[in-house]
Amino acid sequence: MNVANTQIQMRKGLLEFCVLHIISRGEVYTSDLIEELTQAQMIVVEGTLYPLLNRLKSASLVEYRWVESESGPPRKYYSITEEGKSFLSTLSNTWDSLVNSTLLITSKN
Numbered sequence: 001m002n003v004a005n006t007q008i009q010m011r012k013g014l015l016e017f018c019v020l021h022i023i024s025r026g027e028v029y030t031s032d033l034i035e036e037l038t039q040a041q042m043i044v045v046e047g048t049l050y051p052l053l054n055r056l057k058s059a060s061l062v063e064y065r066w067v068e069s070e071s072g073p074p075r076k077y078y079s080i081t082e083e084g085k086s087f088l089s090t091l092s093n094t095w096d097s098l099v100n101s102t103l104l105i106t107s108k109n
Contacts (some may be wrong), residue, residue: 011042017095018042019052020080020088023062027079053078061087 015037022028022036030049037043056062061084064076080088 015042016052017091020061020084020091023078024080024085024088027077029075029077
């Protein structure tokens with residue numbers, strides 16, 4: 001088995017949760033999302049973010065608004081919907097449970 005592939009799959013599994021969490025803090029521009037995710041080493045290729053944002057939008061979990069820019073094309077600013085907040089709350093509960101379960105298993109020698 002290739003450990004790098006497993007690590008990538010683990011990150012991919014958490015990416016949606018992390019993106020929703022970032023957006024839940026307030027309206028955010030895509031490059032800000034990319035910057036935070038890159039700093040946290042959650043994404044390696046920024047091209048993975050755009051399809052995810054489209055899926056979240058299609059599922060009515062996030063929405064965006066266009067803002068005109070004086071220094072280039074208009075920008076999309078994302079925000080979380082009420083449905084997205086509820087979804088994120090469920091994911092947070094699941095995350096807490098997974099962390100506790102994983103620690104229970106990995107803490108034993």
